[in-house]
Amino acid sequence: MAKLKIEDLKKIKEKVHAETALRDGSRRVKVTVHMGTCGIASGAKQVMDTLMAEIAEANVTDVVVTTSGCMGLCSREPLVTVEVLGRDPIKYEYVNPTKMRQIFKRHILEGEVQIPFVLARGAEIVK
């Protein structure tokens, strides 16, 4: 049976420890991919796959990824919220892998909001 190799996990642990000692590993950006039934059915998984691949490729440690449920705007899924620390959250609509890559490179890394894809600024209010 393929058992997760403990040595591999130990190796990662040591590497991460060495890296975080060099720089402040605090979080700077929180990205939320909305993954309700509606999101998943319209392609949120591909968007999430792309985002995680980009993060791994760029080798950044200050971007935190989370998932959330449906917020009631199912027709505009997949939705992605990008929250740069200290700024208003930005919600992107109709996201696909290509848009996700652009949002990652320009907004998450460089701080430039990608206005053509934006649905709204601010957090949703659930009544």
Next chain:
Amino acid sequence: MLELALHILDIAENSVRAGAKTVNITIEEDVAEDRLTLTIADDGRGMDEATCRKALDPFFTSKKVRRVGLGLPMLSQAAERTGGSLELRSKEGEGTTVRVAFGLSHIDRQPLGDVAGAIMILIAGNAGCDFVYRHRRGSGLFELNTREIRDEIEDVPIGHPEVLKLIRDNIYEGLKEIGASA
């Protein structure tokens, strides 16, 4: 939704939102009986009997933001198309178990899809929850428990890209090893 992996992602998110600490995801391929069984069991807050009965109604949801709840009904339909069924058991304060049976070789059975990716997304997106994934085919068994991984990596977050990549590769390899073919 056209893959079982997407259904797993969807239903397991329900568990997380119900406040589960551990979510058990089990897939069993029974070639002799020609059955594929998917079980998702959580220790969340559960439902009372009336809610449990309504949960398979597409026009019932516990959410306030919209009036439909399609996750469970779509999974149920996907199972019924293959001569299988969905069984929902829940107890308030104890948790919920969704058990779905499919006809393994039925032409309408959805492919398993990218389970490794789905599990990886669940782990990455829900850092406060543990996931146990088991896949059985014949005598072969693959098992992944995030509790064990957490113990091993100590203060490194489980959502770290390298840890996730290792988990994903491990699932791919493990499923290949036991000959999972769904």
